[in-house]
Amino acid sequence: MFNSLSDRLTATFKNLRGKGRLTEADVDGTVREIRRALLDADVAVPVVREFTAAVKERALAETVSQSLNPGQQVVKIVNEELVTILGGETRRITMAKYGPTVIMLAGLQGAGKTTLAGKLAKHFKAQGHTPLLVACDLQRPNAVKQLQINGERAGVPVYAPHPGVSSEFEEATGDPVVVARNGVSEARQKQFDIVIVDTAGRLGVDTELMKQARDIRDAIKPQEVFFVIDAMIGQDAVNTALAFQEGVEFTGVVLSKLDGDARGGAALSVASVTGKPVMFASTGESLDDFEVFHPDRMASRILDMGDILTLIEQAERSWDKGEAERMAQKFVDREDFTLDDFLAQMQQIKKMGSLKKMLAMMPGAAISRQQLEQFDDRQMDRIEAMIRSMTPHERVAPKIINGSRRARIATGSGVSVSELNQMLERFGEAQKMMKKLAQGGGMPGMPGGAR
Numbered sequence: 001m002f003n004s005l006s007d008r009l010t011a012t013f014k015n016l017r018g019k020g021r022l023t024e025a026d027v028d029g030t031v032r033e034i035r036r037a038l039l040d041a042d043v044a045v046p047v048v049r050e051f052t053a054a055v056k057e058r059a060l061a062e063t064v065s066q067s068l069n070p071g072q073q074v075v076k077i078v079n080e081e082l083v084t085i086l087g088g089e090t091r092r093i094t095m096a097k098y099g100p101t102v103i104m105l106a107g108l109q110g111a112g113k114t115t116l117a118g119k120l121a122k123h124f125k126a127q128g129h130t131p132l133l134v135a136c137d138l139q140r141p142n143a144v145k146q147l148q149i150n151g152e153r154a155g156v157p158v159y160a161p162h163p164g165v166s167s168e169f170e171e172a173t174g175d176p177v178v179v180a181r182n183g184v185s186e187a188r189q190k191q192f193d194i195v196i197v198d199t200a201g202r203l204g205v206d207t208e209l210m211k212q213a214r215d216i217r218d219a220i221k222p223q224e225v226f227f228v229i230d231a232m233i234g235q236d237a238v239n240t241a242l243a244f245q246e247g248v249e250f251t252g253v254v255l256s257k258l259d260g261d262a263r264g265g266a267a268l269s270v271a272s273v274t275g276k277p278v279m280f281a282s283t284g285e286s287l288d289d290f291e292v293f294h295p296d297r298m299a300s301r302i303l304d305m306g307d308i309l310t311l312i313e314q315a316e317r318s319w320d321k322g323e324a325e326r327m328a329q330k331f332v333d334r335e336d337f338t339l340d341d342f343l344a345q346m347q348q349i350k351k352m353g354s355l356k357k358m359l360a361m362m363p364g365a366a367i368s369r370q371q372l373e374q375f376d377d378r379q380m381d382r383i384e385a386m387i388r389s390m391t392p393h394e395r396v397a398p399k400i401i402n403g404s405r406r407a408r409i410a411t412g413s414g415v416s417v418s419e420l421n422q423m424l425e426r427f428g429e430a431q432k433m434m435k436k437l438a439q440g441g442g443m444p445g446m447p448g449g450a451r
């Protein structure tokens with residue numbers, strides 16, 4: 001996500017590190033580098049111009065004169081200006097005062113609307129809402145089916161137009177405006193509190209598409225219209241966004257496919273050019289690859305200052321409290337740390353999603369981008385396969401795993417014996433460390449710690 005932009009900006013700031021004071025030439029040089037980095041990342045020209053002018057003005061005023069650590073001061077200014085172009089404060093969804101809150105999705109075909117619909121449904125459901133999905137993309141073959149699959153994954157019902165396809169609701173019409181209207185009244189009658197309406201897109205902006213989107217909007221009067229934009233489409237993003245702004249007057253932006261290698265800068269421009277905030281980010285094909293967009297956190301991620309808050313939220317969302325308590329109790333009871341525990345811990349981590357993605361959110365100091373590139377999420381799967389190929393006794397007492405057992409386990413899990421050896425060695429070290437922690441009075445802050 002914004003990798004090359006991030007690398008370029010941090011490299012620029014490195015040049016400022018340790019400087020006692022900045023000259024006007026230093027500021028000029030830095031701003032020039034920032035301008036190049038943004039343009040290379042596909043950020044729209046007017047946005048770059050505005051951004052660099054603001055940074056320059058503030059840097060000259062705030063650093064040249066008095067600041068103790070001018071390099072840091074410049075980073076702080078760039079950070080604040082980035083937050084501004086990303087939309088300022090995090091904005092929450094506007095909820096309806098009476099009846100269901102209606103959210104309509106608009107955007108080009110392939111932008112990621114149908115996928116997003118499933119993600120939003122799952123997100124709201126987890127918050128205790130009762131969402132209903134409405135399938136109004138009657139253009140793209142299979143779009144209805146795809147929404148139904150996503151609905152099923154999210155555990156959320158789908159109001160779909162064709163009789164015969166599995167739907168809890170009866171509806172037979174090919175007119176998306178009618179489907180949208182009926183979907184919303186269905187939600188009102190059955191007391192769903194959020195309705196997410198998926199609409200059709202085209203490969204390019206055309207008047208018919210806009211008219212349809214506008215007609216749907218007028219028919220259902222949504223509280224929110226989200227414009228979904230593929231972060232990979234480059235400079236076209238700005239024109240597409242402006243066309244949709246004029247056509248349907250969206251209220252918020254959702255950036256999709258931020259997991260790709262895209263330079264991503266065009267997506268950064270959208271909020272600034274349209275004046276509408278980015279509300280969510282989509283970062284993969286699974287329904288969990290989804291984040292509420294916080295401009296301040298995204299700015300610090302771009303500047304490689306890490307995004308610890310998002311990381312903690314993801315952990316909280318997926319952490320199993322019972323399992324954590326069981327581990328803590330093992331410490332108190334000073335029981336051995338076994339391969340079963342190792343496996344359980346790994347599953348907890350896996351539930352949080354891709355380890356690679358999580359590592360990417362850590363501040364730059366923790367792991368280099370190069371190490372990150374080499375990291376392979378499948379390593380965890382292989383370790384899991386090895387442990388699963390062991391007998392219960394072997395898992396509790398790995399010491400008994402001799403040569404012939406090693407050969408059996410390696411064959412069973414499809415890894416080489418040397419990979420298995422490495423894993424057992426690493427586990428041995430982890431076990432030793434756990435023992436030390438437990439003997440040394442437990443982990444700080446854990447029950448029974450200071451004894």
Ligand code: GDP
Binds near residue numbers: 116
């Ligand atoms: P729609 O035409 O706007 O409804 O777009 P879809 O939701 O059908 O998405 C188009 C394609 O992009 C599908 O293959 C999705 O799996 C994929 N996709 C959607 N969102 C993301 C994302 O955030 N990351 C990645 N890598 N792929 C995505």
